[in-house]
Structure formats: structure tokens, C-alpha cells
Amino acid sequence: MPLVKQGKIVADGYIQVADDAEIPVEGAALIPAARFLADPEALLKRSGPTGVIWPNNRDPEELVPYLDKLAVVALVFPSFRDGRAYSQARLLRERYKYKGELRATGQVLRDQFVIMLRAGFDSFEVKKDADAEAFAATVKRYTVFYQPTGDGRITALHQRMQLRHAENAR
Amino acid sequence: MYAYDEIDRTLINERVSEFRDQVKRRLAGELTEDEFKMLRLMNGVYLQLHAYMFRVAIPYGTLSSPQLRKMAHVARRYDRGYGHFTTRQNIQFNWIKLADLPDALEDLASVGIHAMQTSGNCTRNVTTDQWAGVAPGEVEDPRIWAELLRQYSTMHPEFSFLPRKFKIAITASAYDRAAIKVHDIGLRIHKNEAGETGFEVLVGGGLGRTPFIGRVIKPFVHGRDILSYVESILRVYNQYGRRDNIYKARIKILVHELGIEKFAAEVEDEWLATRDSALTLDSEVVEDIRSRFSYPHYQKLSDTPDELTAASADPHFARWLKNSVAPHQRTGYAIVTLSLKPVGGPPGDATADQMDAVADLADKYSFGEIRVGHEQNLALPSVARRDLPALWRQLDKLGLATPNVNLVTDIIACPGLDYCSLANTRSIPIAQELTRRFANNDLAELIGRLHINISGCINACGHHHVGHIGILGVEKNGEEFFQITIGGRADEHAVVGTLIGPAVPFAEVADVIEDIVEAYLALRARPDELFVQTVERLGVEPFKERVYATR
Amino acid sequence: MTSPLQQKIKITGPSVVTANRTWDGVVIYRDAHNGWTTDLAQAAIVRTADDARALLAESTADDVGAIGPYIAPVAVNDNGTVEPGNLREQIRRKGVTIDLPASA
Numbered sequence: 001m002p003l004v005k006q007g008k009i010v011a012d013g014y015i016q017v018a019d020d021a022e023i024p025v026e027g028a029a030l031i032p033a034a035r036f037l038a039d040p041e042a043l044l045k046r047s048g049p050t051g052v053i054w055p056n057n058r059d060p061e062e063l064v065p066y067l068d069k070l071a072v073v074a075l076v077f078p079s080f081r082d083g084r085a086y087s088q089a090r091l092l093r094e095r096y097k098y099k100g101e102l103r104a105t106g107q108v109l110r111d112q113f114v115i116m117l118r119a120g121f122d123s124f125e126v127k128k129d130a131d132a133e134a135f136a137a138t139v140k141r142y143t144v145f146y147q148p149t150g151d152g153r154i155t156a157l158h159q160r161m162q163l164r165h166a167e168n169a170r
Numbered sequence: 171m172y173a174y175d176e177i178d179r180t181l182i183n184e185r186v187s188e189f190r191d192q193v194k195r196r197l198a199g200e201l202t203e204d205e206f207k208m209l210r211l212m213n214g215v216y217l218q219l220h221a222y223m224f225r226v227a228i229p230y231g232t233l234s235s236p237q238l239r240k241m242a243h244v245a246r247r248y249d250r251g252y253g254h255f256t257t258r259q260n261i262q263f264n265w266i267k268l269a270d271l272p273d274a275l276e277d278l279a280s281v282g283i284h285a286m287q288t289s290g291n292c293t294r295n296v297t298t299d300q301w302a303g304v305a306p307g308e309v310e311d312p313r314i315w316a317e318l319l320r321q322y323s324t325m326h327p328e329f330s331f332l333p334r335k336f337k338i339a340i341t342a343s344a345y346d347r348a349a350i351k352v353h354d355i356g357l358r359i360h361k362n363e364a365g366e367t368g369f370e371v372l373v374g375g376g377l378g379r380t381p382f383i384g385r386v387i388k389p390f391v392h393g394r395d396i397l398s399y400v401e402s403i404l405r406v407y408n409q410y411g412r413r414d415n416i417y418k419a420r421i422k423i424l425v426h427e428l429g430i431e432k433f434a435a436e437v438e439d440e441w442l443a444t445r446d447s448a449l450t451l452d453s454e455v456v457e458d459i460r461s462r463f464s465y466p467h468y469q470k471l472s473d474t475p476d477e478l479t480a481a482s483a484d485p486h487f488a489r490w491l492k493n494s495v496a497p498h499q500r501t502g503y504a505i506v507t508l509s510l511k512p513v514g515g516p517p518g519d520a521t522a523d524q525m526d527a528v529a530d531l532a533d534k535y536s537f538g539e540i541r542v543g544h545e546q547n548l549a550l551p552s553v554a555r556r557d558l559p560a561l562w563r564q565l566d567k568l569g570l571a572t573p574n575v576n577l578v579t580d581i582i583a584c585p586g587l588d589y590c591s592l593a594n595t596r597s598i599p600i601a602q603e604l605t606r607r608f609a610n611n612d613l614a615e616l617i618g619r620l621h622i623n624i625s626g627c628i629n630a631c632g633h634h635h636v637g638h639i640g641i642l643g644v645e646k647n648g649e650e651f652f653q654i655t656i657g658g659r660a661d662e663h664a665v666v667g668t669l670i671g672p673a674v675p676f677a678e679v680a681d682v683i684e685d686i687v688e689a690y691l692a693l694r695a696r697p698d699e700l701f702v703q704t705v706e707r708l709g710v711e712p713f714k715e716r717v718y719a720t721r
Numbered sequence: 722m723t724s725p726l727q728q729k730i731k732i733t734g735p736s737v738v739t740a741n742r743t744w745d746g747v748v749i750y751r752d753a754h755n756g757w758t759t760d761l762a763q764a765a766i767v768r769t770a771d772d773a774r775a776l777l778a779e780s781t782a783d784d785v786g787a788i789g790p791y792i793a794p795v796a797v798n799d800n801g802t803v804e805p806g807n808l809r810e811q812i813r814r815k816g817v818t819i820d821l822p823a824s825a
Contacts, residue, residue: 081208081291083331087408090328095443111192111209118327130200141188144181146321148448149328155448156177156321157455164458197744199785217788219813221746252822267745519822587809588817598819648807 002132005101005123007139009132012125014051014072024048030074033058044069051101056084060092067098075121077106086119093120094150110138118151172232172317172463174282181324182279185286189213190272197269212292212330214260214285215271218589224249224263224271225288226278227295230302230316231259231542235529238540240281242525248274253525255510255518257544257582257633258337259297260288264589286324291332293323293404298340299347300543303465304505304551306497309359310367312342314460315396318451322397329404333411334419336404337376340369344662349544351375351384351664352636354421355403357396367393373403373433374425377630381666382422385430387437393456395441398449402440406433466537466552471502473555481559489611490562493573504555506536508548508565509572509580513609516598517583518546527568535561545621546582547575577614578622578687579605582633586626586643587650593626595643595650595676600624603680608687617687620701621660636660638702639683640667650676656686656713657705670714674721682717689716730770730777734806735797737764738773738780739813740787748813749787751780757787761803761814766795 003012014028023031023043030051036043043050044066051072054060063073073092075085085104092098103123104116110131116124117139126132145153154162174182189209196206214225226241233241241261245253248270249263256262266274275285288295296319303311319338323329329336339348342359350356356372368390375384391399403421410428412418425433481487496505508528510518520528528548532540535557536550543549548570553561565571574580581604584590586597601624608614623637627644634640640655651673658667674682687701693712694704705713738751742759749757750764758764767773773792780790794806805811812818 080205081331082413083291083329084409084413086328086331087405109205111188111205115325115327115330142181142184142325144177144184146181146324147326156181157458159177160175160458161455197785202784203743203788217741217746219809220748220816221741250821269744516819516822521822587812588819596818598817602819650808 001125001127002129003123003125004132004135007136009135014049016053016074028071030072037062040066051103053105054088056082056088060088060096063092063098064096067092067096067100070098070100072101072103072123073098074103074105074125077104077108077112080107080109080112086115089116089119089121090149110134113138114142118145118147118149118153120150172229172313172459175462178321179279179282182282182284182286183276185213185284185325186272186275186279189275193268193272208290208331210268212287212290213271213275214288215268216289217591218264218585219587219591220589221265222268222271223589224266224274224285225256225260226263226283226285227288228259228261228283228542229295229320230298230313231300232302232313233540233542234281235532235538235540237281237283238525238529238532240278240283242522242529244274244277245522245525247277251523252519252521254516254585255520255542255546255548257546257631259295259300259542259544261542262585264585289335290330291334291336292330293319293326293332293336293338296320296323296338296340297348297353297544299343300541300549301347301496301505301551302342303463304498304500304503305343305347306499307344308342308499309361310342311460311463312340312348312357312359314456314463315357315359315369315393316340317459317463318397318456319400322400322449326404329408332404332408333413334416334421336407336421338400346660346662346664347543349633349636349660349664351662352377352381352633352660353384355400356384360390362390362392369393369396371399371403374422374430375664376420376422377633377635378420379417379628379630380423380426381630381635382426383664383666385425387430387434394451394453395445397451398445398447399437399441401449402437402444405440405444406436410436466539468500468503468552469554471554471556473501475502475554475556477556477559481562486566487559487562489615490566490571490573491558493577493615494571494575495558498552500552502555503552504558506550506553506558506561507543507575508550508570509575510547510570511574511580511605512569512572513579513605514602515569515605517581517601520548524568524570527564528570531561531564544582545576545580547580573611574614576619576621578608578617578620579614581605581622581624582637583624584626584631586624586632590626590631592629593643594628594645595626595652597624597626597632597641597643600641600643600652600676600679604683607680607684616697617691618698618700620687622683623658633660634658635666636664637667638700638705639686641679641683644673646673652676652679654679654682654686654717656710657702659702668710670710671718678721682721685717686713689713728774728777730774730792732767732770732773732792733794735766735768735795735803736773736792736806737761737766737795737803738776738790739764739793739810740780740790743786743788746788751776751790755779757783761795761805764795764803766797766803767792 049071372384587593625632655667753765
């Protein structure tokens with residue numbers, strides 16, 4: 001599956017460690033949540049960036065003590081209909097101030113790119129090559145946003161207030 | 171009327187262009203049906219038995235005459251010349267082609283109408299009182315808040331893939347015309363001691379196979395906090411709502427399983443972390459939305475003009491006036507309900523010609539405004555009382571002056587097995603037969619207020635649980651049977667009706683309803699004791715006896 | 722989605738595979754030549770669970786052309802004409818059982 005990061009298709013430097021596989025001592029690795037939480041201090045001392053694969057039914061608050069040391073948090077969309085990871089993403093970014101890579105994995109289609117970006121994701125394991133290639137064009141599809149989220153885009157309500165103030169100033 | 175500005179219009183156009191691309195990808199095989207289904211649903215596109223069905227939103231039930239004309243245009247150009255008004259302030263077109271849908275959406279977008287989130291597991295069209303802004307005694311116009319919630323919930327980046335659909339309704343009147351107690355969130359506008367606007371928030375109401383009446387989760391949420399409070403409810407639901415079983419995925423099940431206290435505590439915790447955020451509505455923002463609702467320039471007119479007095483000598487007009495015309499906030503004006511329940515007709519349907527004609531009448535008599543209510547009727551919200559006789563004559567010619575509003579033949583019915591792929595039985599023919607049985611206006615008037623609701627399956631789109639008489643279609647060995655409940659109501663005293671006994675076959679339903687009504691007429695304590703009041707006083711037993719004694 | 726090959730399929734009599742056509746939603750039936758027809762008389766009729774499963778699998782494979790194929794019962798009359806086997810399928814074939822609203 002192609003990985004899109006900063007708007008471009010890039011090579012994925014991370015090894016995704018299976019539940020029963022040995023955790024590599026070196027190199028970039030994504031570690032399943034349960035194994036990470038079993039010994040987080042040791043794993044965060046590995047040589048090489050460490051990330052965690054976080055299931056969508058586990059409270060991301062558990063990650064708070066480690067967030068400044070984690071290079072990646074990979075959230076999971078087991079089906080594109082299952083939207084729990086959108087809440088996790090916003091909590092990680094907006095409430096727990098996570099600054100590292102926030103990756104969308106699983107059933108990721110182009111039709112979700114815009115809302116995923118708005119929820120705080122900045123990297124995407126995309127299911128279809130054509131969707132990954134269409135990333136740049138797709139995210140430009142919308143220019144109006146009604147809700148405030150942590151992505152900093154101005155909301156329609158505030159855009160209107162700005163327009164109104166500009167008109168009044170004239 | 172709320173006027174969409176360039177910002178709102180841009181978003182609608184961007185959505186149409188996205189959907190055009192999605193349809194193209196679907197038809198080219200780049201999207202599977204499994205992938206496309208959620209996308210089309212979020213643009214109002216269902217698949218029914220014979221064709222696609224297209225559900226278009228009528229936000230807070232308010233339409234301008236150009237918007238209604240555009241609905242007529244869509245019905246004519248892309249469908250079979252009619253539309254169906256639903257119980258949630260939407261209109262449905264039943265015969266549309268997928269390949270035509272992007273064009274239909276683009277035509278609607280030209281008048282600020284869209285189909286965003288009229289289906290799918292997201293926040294649906296936020297509904298309210300169809301008399302908003304004109305109903306005497308309302309606390310304030312609930313549409314300002316409905317519009318704020320519409321904007322807030324449109325393409326929400328966190329809540330577009332909830333466990334299940336999510337419906338919000340708002341009322342600002344003592345008499346609840348928006349059925350807020352059977353919504354996922356019900357909001358009742360009231361003022362605190364300081365005179366500030368806020369909401370009593372109810373949660374977990376809903377019908378379907380497990381009906382629940384909504385419970386109060388917070389007696390007063392200040393207007394400025396309503397978005398953060400709704401966000402907190404949605405966030406708790408998104409994370410903890412069940413996703414293992416579609417029939418247990420609505421928020422009502424989560425509230426029921428956790429208990430209202432525990433659920434409320436979860437929401438409160440979340441809200442403490444959310445309330446002081448960018449979601450807080452400062453009064454300037456609210457006033458900005460309010461300022462974009464335009465209100466008619468009412469004249470100083472008499473409530474008893476000569477035209478009205480003279481016309482009242484005609485008993486047909488007098489009957490319609492008594493039945494379909496309601497008081498207005500302004501002296502000299504009235505709210506007129508247009509019955510879409512003619513004898514023998516499918517409830518809630520209107521032809522393209524009727525829609526065009528109503529748009530013309532709205533221009534002439536009601537400041538160009540039309541309303542749509544959950545009872546599947548239309549309304550002209552601001553008609554000068556002196557114009558009522560002239561309006562009535564024209565409505566009568568159009569078949570829109572049946573004097574049966576809130577009476578036994580003002581039936582709410584789902585499309586049933588004639589259209590719907592989920593249905594077990596038909597609904598419309600039952601409704602049609604009942605309107606024929608009770609076609610006598612004197613009889614209907616004698617019976618008084620009586621709501622009959624019909625659903626063709628357990629999903630309860632006809633709200634049978636909360637009908638004074640509810641009729642639910644079930645299939646038994648390939649035959650259509652119907653369960654009858656009585657005593658339900660959808661208003662501020664909302665309650666789920668009680669089953670009276672074994673299901674009856676298709677051909678006997680109308681007889682059974684006649685028996686129930688006759689029993690009521692014999693049992694009521696006074697002529698003004700309503701059917702539901704008699705049921706409340708006596709219980710279902712006497713009705714049950716009457717129905718099953720000879721069957 | 723469960724593949725039809727893994728589904729338990731039971732039929733109680735002659736059956737067809739029916740679906741809706743993707744571009745316009747019209748009711749279609751699988752024919753005996755790897756295609757679809759809007760005419761029930763042209764539909765392939767199966768009489769065993771194995772044949773039904775095979776026809777459904779072939780139909781489901783056409784995700785671009787058809788939506789939601791499923792097995793539906795039919796009645797074959799003595800003269801060979803085919804009728805839908807239940808009310809739902811009758812309505813799908815013949816249309817609504819009511820008069821459609823018509824503009825005057």
C-alpha cells in the first residue's frame with residue numbers, strides 16, 4: 001500500500017511489527033499497542049524511531065506519557081465505515097498536543113482524505129494506488145469548512161465575521 | 171428565510187463536483203458498490219425496489235418559492251413528475267437514474283438546495299417546528315439554532331462515520347411539533363432566569379425496532395455552549411456506540427445500556443474539556459446568522475376582515491378555516507396548512523404541477539415562503555386573513571384543501587413495499603383505504619384529533635409507535651399482516667403505544683380501525699376527550715375486546 | 722462481504738438471480754449467457770442449491786454492472802411462463818400497486 005506523507009507518495013521507512021514477531025533492535029518500527037505498553041520505557045530507548053499501532057477501541061489517553069517520544073502513532077480504520085479513529089486523532093492532536101506523525105491505516109480511500117487531514121492525520125497508508133496519486137488534487141476539492149478543528153483552517157463562521165469587519169472598516 | 175451566502179454556495183458546489191467524480195468512478199468500476207454505498211448515501215441516494223431514490227434536504231422545513239419550483243423541475247426532468255414529502259423535512263424522488271444525479275444536484279444547488287447527509291451514519295437534516303418564526307408564543311425562532319447546527323454538522327471531520335445515523339430536532343414552542351422526544355438529540359429552547367437563551371437537552375429517543383422516549387440529560391445548556399455540548403455527546407457516542415450490531419448501534423441503545431446517569435457523566439467529563447474552545451458561539455456570530463434570516467414586512471391588518479366574514483357563510487370554506495388555518499404571531503395573519511392527504515391519495519405526495527402552483531400561491535399570498543412539516547403536509551406560514559377565501563378557492567382546485575389536518579385521514583405513512591427494499595408490507599394502500607372509509611368530513615370532525623401512523627416494517631419510518639393508532643406491517647408466511655398499537659403520541663407527552671393483540675391480515679385492517687374508532691366514540695367521556703385521552707383513561711382492554719370479540 | 726461461494730444457500734423451488742442495474746437502478750435478472758436482462762422470461766432459472774450458488778457467484782462478480790444480486794423464487798406455469806414467486810418480486814417486476822400521482 002502506498003504511503004502519502006506531506007502530500008507526496010514516499011517510501012515507508014517503518015517496519016510494521018506483527019503481534020508475534022521479534023521487535024527489531026534497530027531501525028524504524030511500528031509496534032502493536034499491547035506490546036508497546038508492556039514495556040514502553042525500554043522500547044522508547046531503541047536505536048531508531050519508534051511508533052505505535054493503536055487500535056480504535058483503546059483510549060488514546062493511555063499514550064499521553066509517551067507522546068513526546070513517539071515518532072509515529074498509527075490509527076486504524078478496519079473498515080472505512082468505522083469512524084472511531086477520527087475522534088482518537090483529534091484527541092491526540094488537540095487535547096494531548098501530539099506533534100509527531102499521525103498515520104491513517106487500514107481502509108483509507110481518497111474520499112476520506114479531506115476529513116482525515118482536518119482531524120489531524122498527516123500521513124496515509126492508502127488502499128489504492130490511484131487514490132494515492134490523486135492525493136494532491138483531492139485535498140484541494142474543498143475550500144469551505146464549517147467546523148473549527150486543530151488543523152487551523154478558518155471556519156465559515158469566522159470567515160464571514162472577517163468579511164463583515166472588513167466591510168465595516170471600509 | 172435564511173439566505174445562503176457565497177461561502178455556503180461554494181461548499182454546496184464543491185460537494186456536487188465531488189459527487190460527480192464519485193459517480194463517474196463508480197460507473198467506471200474504480201469504486202466498488204461497497205465503497206460507493208456510504209458515499210452515495212451521504213448524498214441522499216438510496217437504492218429501492220425499482221430504482222434509485224433521491225432524498226433532498228429541506229433544512230428546518232423552510233422553502234422559498236424558487237426552491238420549490240426547482241423541486242418541481244427535478245421531479246419533471248429526472249423523475250416521474252412527483253415528489254414525496256417525508257417525516258423529517260425532506261423530499262424524495264423515487265425513480266431517478268444514478269447517471270442523472272449529479273445534474274439534478276447541480277440544478278438544486280443553483281437555488282441553495284442540497285442532499286448532503288440526508289442518509290448515512292452521520293448527523294442528518296436538523297429539523298424543527300414547521301411554524302418556526304410565526305407560531306404564537308414561541309420562545310424564539312428555532313431556525314437560527316437549526317442553521318448553526320446544520321453548519322456545524324455538515325461534513326464534520328470527526329462524525330461522518332458514526333456507529334449509525336444521528337437525528338437532531340429543535341422546538342421552541344410549548345406544543346412540540348418537531349417530535350423532539352423521539353430524536354437522538356432533542357432540544358427544547360427556553361430561557362434561564364437571566365433571560366438568556368438555552369436548551370433543555372434530551373438524548374436517546376428514537377423509534378425503530380427498539381423504541382425509546384428521549385431522556386433529559388441536561389436541563390439548561392446555554393446557547394453559546396450548544397455546539398460544544400452536542401460535540402461532547404457525539405464524541406462519547408462515536409467512541410462507545412456499538413458497531414457490532416446495526417440494530418443496536420443507535421445512541422438510544424448506548425444510553426439505555428449505560429444508564430442515563432452514567433452516560434450523562436461521560437458527556438459532562440468530555441464537555442469540561444471541550445466547552446471553552448473555538449466551538450463557543452459568541453453573540454456576534456449568532457447575531458450574524460440571525461441577521462441572514464429575513465422576515466416578511468407585515469402590514470397592519472385586521473383579524474376579522476370583511477372578506478373573511480362574508481366567505482364564512484360558505485360551510486365548505488368555514489370547515490376548512492376551522493381545520494387548516496391556525497393563529498399567527500401577527501394580527502391579521504394566519505398560518506395555513508396544505509393537506510397532502512387527499513382521499514384515496516398516497517400521503518405526502520405532491521405532483522410537479524402542484525409544487526409549481528403552491529410556489530405561485532406562496533408568492534402571491536405568503537411572502538414567497540413555504541413550510542414542510544413532519545406530518546407530511548405543507549404550510550403557507552404568513553397569509554393575510556383577508557386573503558384566506560381567495561387562497562382557499564385556489565387550493566381547493568389544486569386538491570390541497572382537504573379539511574383533514576390532524577384528523578383521522580391525516581395519515582403519516584412510510585413508502586412501504588410499493589417502493590422500499592426494506593419493507594415487509596405495503597403501507598400506502600392501507601392509508602388510501604382508511605382515507606376512503608373516513609372520507610365523510612362530518613364523521614372525521616366528530617372523531618376529532620386522531621393521528622394514524624403506518625410503517626411497512628420494524629424500522630418504523632411511519633413512526634407507528636407514536637401514532638395515536640399505530641399500524642405496523644409484518645410478514646407471515648408470505649402474507650401481509652399488521653400489528654395495531656394504540657395510545658402512542660409524538661408530542662411533548664410522547665409515549666410509545668400499546669399492542670392490542672394478534673396481527674390482522676391486509677384486508678381486515680380498515681375494518682379493525684373502524685371498530686377501534688367506533689369503540690372510542692362510544693367510550694369517550696365527553697365530546698372533547700381525544701382518542702388518546704380515552705385510551706389513557708381506560709387502557710387498551712375495551713378496544714381489544716371490541717376488535718377481537720368477533721374475530 | 723461474504724462470497725456467495727461461502728454462503729449457505731437454500732432454495733425451495735425454481736429461482737432466479739435478480740439485482741438492480743448500476744447506472745439507472747432498473748430491475749434486472751441474470752440470463753443464461755453471462756449477461757443481464759430486464760425481462761423475467763429471459764432469466765436463467767435454477768432448481769438446485771449448487772446451480773443457484775454458481776449463478777449468484779457469477780452475478781456478484783459483476784460489481785460494475787449490477788447492485789446487490791440475490792436469489793429470488795419464481796413460479797413456472799404449466800405453459801412455461803415465469804412469474805415472480807412472492808409479492809415483493811411481483812412489485813419489483815410490475816411496479817407499484819397504486820396509481821402514481823399524475824399532474825393534471
